[in-house]
Amino acid sequence: MAVQERSLADERRVNEELERSAPSFTALYEHWERHQWNAATLDLAEDARSFHALSSIDRDSLVWIFAHRFHAEFNVARLLAPFLLAAPSWDMELLLATQTADEHRHLQLVLRIYETVFGIGGGIDGVREAADRNLDIVAETLYAGLEDYVSRLRDDPHPDRFLQAVVVYHLLGEGVVARTAQNLAAPMYERFGVFPGLARGQRLVARDEARHIGIGVTYCRQEMRRDPRRTRELVAEVIDEFTHLAVELLEKADDGMVDLVRGGYGVEPYGFYAEGMRLLSLRLRAIGFLAEGTP
Numbered sequence: 001m002a003v004q005e006r007s008l009a010d011e012r013r014v015n016e017e018l019e020r021s022a023p024s025f026t027a028l029y030e031h032w033e034r035h036q037w038n039a040a041t042l043d044l045a046e047d048a049r050s051f052h053a054l055s056s057i058d059r060d061s062l063v064w065i066f067a068h069r070f071h072a073e074f075n076v077a078r079l080l081a082p083f084l085l086a087a088p089s090w091d092m093e094l095l096l097a098t099q100t101a102d103e104h105r106h107l108q109l110v111l112r113i114y115e116t117v118f119g120i121g122g123g124i125d126g127v128r129e130a131a132d133r134n135l136d137i138v139a140e141t142l143y144a145g146l147e148d149y150v151s152r153l154r155d156d157p158h159p160d161r162f163l164q165a166v167v168v169y170h171l172l173g174e175g176v177v178a179r180t181a182q183n184l185a186a187p188m189y190e191r192f193g194v195f196p197g198l199a200r201g202q203r204l205v206a207r208d209e210a211r212h213i214g215i216g217v218t219y220c221r222q223e224m225r226r227d228p229r230r231t232r233e234l235v236a237e238v239i240d241e242f243t244h245l246a247v248e249l250l251e252k253a254d255d256g257m258v259d260l261v262r263g264g265y266g267v268e269p270y271g272f273y274a275e276g277m278r279l280l281s282l283r284l285r286a287i288g289f290l291a292e293g294t295p
Contacts, residue, residue: 011203015210019175020286022218025091031211032098037204039109044116044197051117051195058192061263063118065185067134068264070110070127072178075143076169077103079150083165086157095215102208109201117198136257138249145245146173149238160234163223167238170216171283174209180276182206184265191266213283220287235289239280246273 018031051059080100087093107124114120114127122129149168152161186202189195223231253261253269261269284290 011207015206018210019213019217020282021214022221022286023214025095025218028095028211028214028218029098031214032095032102035207035211037105039105039112039201042109042112042197042201042204044113047113047195047197048117048119050193054192057263061260062192063130064134064260065181065188065264066110066113066118067131068139068181070107070114070131071135071139071143072181073103073107073110074124074128074131075146076173077107079147079169082150082153082157083162083169086153086162086165088159088162092215092219099212099215102212106205106208109205113198113201136260138253138257141245141249142173142177145242160230163220163231163234164238166216166219167235168242170212171220171287172238172242172280175213175216175283176276176279178209179206179213179279180272181265182209183275184267184272188264188266217283217286220289224288232289235284235287239284239289243280246276 023031051062054062077100080096080103083096084093084100087096111124111127114130118130120127120130146168150165153165182202182205186199189199189202220231220235250269250273253272258268261267261272265272267275281290
């Protein structure tokens with residue numbers, strides 16, 4: 001049975017609650033069963049007309065945003081296999097299997113947008129070639145860091161490595177980097193013109209990813225209760241590395257990507273960084289690493 005569409009504000013509140021409340025594994029699975037959608041049936045006809053009416057500068061900005069989307073979905077879809085093999089329990093394995101299905105559906109939606117809206121064919125190979133032309137040093141460095149942490153699970157599926165991979169993938173990759181891009185890109189569709197399919201697609205993806213973040217929050221909070229000292233050490237190691245990397249990437253973005261970031265997300269690089277740090281604090285409070293009220 002289809003779930004009645006909520007207002008955008010209500011949907012955001014529900015997503016935020018899911019991202020911080022640490023639902024049970026059962027509740028997270030049932031959420032997935034209730035919220036299925038079809039990437040193949042999203043209507044993109046008006047979006048295609050709007051895209052071709054844009055100036056060349058705005059077309060380039062929109063394509064750059066979706067190059068990020070492609071690389072994010074492509075990388076996370078193929079990186080979930082080590083998680084499945086290293087999952088410490090059936091409940092976690094089941095949730096990661098549902099997440100794998102979500103990520104491949106998100107990738108299919110991006111491929112449809114490239115073909116139907118941007119007019120770029122050739123299947124996944126053609127889209128990847130086009131997206132690679134828009135890959136910047138910041139995105140490339142972030143994806144390489146994500147892959148490094150997750151790929152360690154292939155050789156050593158130790159619970160410590162699994163926990164750190166969850167922090168990197170679910171809390172930082174999805175909960176900070178991807179959510180920052182979504183939060184900033186959403187109002188840009190309105191500025192670009194009439195893009196109802198892209199806006200609706202983003203809402204559906206954001207709802208899925210709120211659950212993915214919830215999976216990471218629930219698992220990390222469980223580990224925080226089980227062994228708080230060791231969990232804090234492992235989380236702190238990852239966060240220290242990430243925050244140093246974020247500062248380095250901000251400097252690189254300031255040095256040559258100001259126009260790209262402003263055109264795609266409507267902010268200077270520091271605005272992107274500030275939103276990311278805000279979300280990082282939210283994620284760390286959600287798992288009990290920071291006390292409530294910590295800025």
